[in-house]
Amino acid sequence: xFEVLTIGGGPAGAAASIYAAxxxxxxxxxxxxxxxxxxxxxAIENFISVQETEGPKLATALEEHVKQYDxxxxxxxxxxxxxxxxxxxxEHEVRFASGASLRAKTLILATGARxxxxxxxxxxxxxxxxxxxxxxxxGPLFKGKRVAVIGGGNSGVEAAxxxxxxxxxVTLFEFMDELRADAVLxxxxxxxxxxxxxxxxxxxxxxxxxxxxxxxxxxERASGELKQVELEGVFVQIGLVPNTEWLxxxxxxxxxxxxxxTDAHGMTSVPGIFAAGDVTTxxxxxxxxxxxxxxTAALGAFDYLIRQ
Ligand code: FAD
Numbered sequence: 001x002f003e004v005l006t007i008g009g010g011p012a013g014a015a016a017s018i019y020a021a022x023x024x025x026x027x028x029x030x031x032x033x034x035x036x037x038x039x040x041x042x043a044i045e046n047f048i049s050v051q052e053t054e055g056p057k058l059a060t061a062l063e064e065h066v067k068q069y070d071x072x073x074x075x076x077x078x079x080x081x082x083x084x085x086x087x088x089x090x091e092h093e094v095r096f097a098s099g100a101s102l103r104a105k106t107l108i109l110a111t112g113a114r115x116x117x118x119x120x121x122x123x124x125x126x127x128x129x130x131x132x133x134x135x136x137x138x139g140p141l142f143k144g145k146r147v148a149v150i151g152g153g154n155s156g157v158e159a160a161x162x163x164x165x166x167x168x169x170v171t172l173f174e175f176m177d178e179l180r181a182d183a184v185l186x187x188x189x190x191x192x193x194x195x196x197x198x199x200x201x202x203x204x205x206x207x208x209x210x211x212x213x214x215x216x217x218x219x220e221r222a223s224g225e226l227k228q229v230e231l232e233g234v235f236v237q238i239g240l241v242p243n244t245e246w247l248x249x250x251x252x253x254x255x256x257x258x259x260x261x262t263d264a265h266g267m268t269s270v271p272g273i274f275a276a277g278d279v280t281t282x283x284x285x286x287x288x289x290x291x292x293x294x295x296t297a298a299l300g301a302f303d304y305l306i307r308q
Pocket of ligand 1: 007009042133243
């Protein structure tokens with residue numbers, strides 16, 4: 001059994017494992033796919049002190065750094081259930097799809113999140129070749145170009161406002177007849193000269209030339225008419241889904257959106273169980289933020305252990 005067991009091997013889980021191991025305590029990390037979302041990323045230009053890198057390269061660097069320490073790495077292990085200790089200070093148990101189960105005095109949940117996809121033709125094919133999900137990450141790659149934002153909720157409208165300052169033109173597509181974002185955001189959006197809003201539109205396909213995105217096809221829902229726009233980028237903003245399905249029968253308190261609620265030390269509603277990164281209610285989902293949160297959770301876990 002472990003003193004600290006981290007579930008998830010993305011930036012948050014890697015940072016948590018390193019910080020825990022550096023305290024000289026028995027540390028393990030189990031992940032379905034070590035590297036996490038970073039593996040699906042190409043250019044990364046905002047991980048401070050690393051001017052430019054690529055996702056798979058950063059994922060390897062994270063793993064290499066963890067391997068410098070005495071950490072038990074268990075890759076390709078998908079957690080399916082969490083059974084908290086029945087008495088205070090006892091061991092928590094995590095059960096895996098493989099049938100294995102692990103016990104630890106403290107847990108750090110760092111299972112991340114995933115972007116909701118539209119599931120239309122061209123989306124997967126042109127991912128990282130014009131199809132993007134993170135305006136903070138990829139916005140600058142579209143400087144001076146035309147882009148679409150899919151989704152008229154708060155994140156879509158925020159993304160459109162953000163991108164309008166960088167790119168040549170933004171077309172915001174919303175499925176419903178009205179945008180769902182807060183009124184103040186909508187007002188700001190409508191004040192921008194290089195933004196067009198198309199509501200009541202269903203995206204049907206992302207078009208490309210085999211190499212990069214060249215446009216987008218949509219159905220005008222009222223008329224059923226099919227239309228096309230030419231552009232170089234599509235930002236899909238229809239939701240970020242936290243990977244917490246496996247916690248639904250546990251007592252860990254989740255927000256309305258299914259994100260794990262933590263305190264300033266990264267502790268969840270269950271003593272001894274901590275969480276970090278995109279899986280939590282942390283407001284901005286970024287690598288540098290997940291890494292910091294992983295460090296916080298590990299230090300929080302250490303603090304908890306020395307008080308037992
Ligand atoms: P994740 O990276 O999501 O890692 C989660 C880990 O948990 C993985 O190892 C996963 O396999 C594992 N896991 C999930 N469920 C289970 C389970 N049930 N059992 C066991 N393990 C599980 N951020 C930036 O700062 N800059 C960028 O340029 C940037 N570009 C991006 C581009 C794309 C295409 C995407 C998708 C994201 C990008 N991001 C970027 C966001 C960034 O990748 C995330 O904020 C960051 O990876 C979050 O780290 P995390 O450790 O919290 O979660």
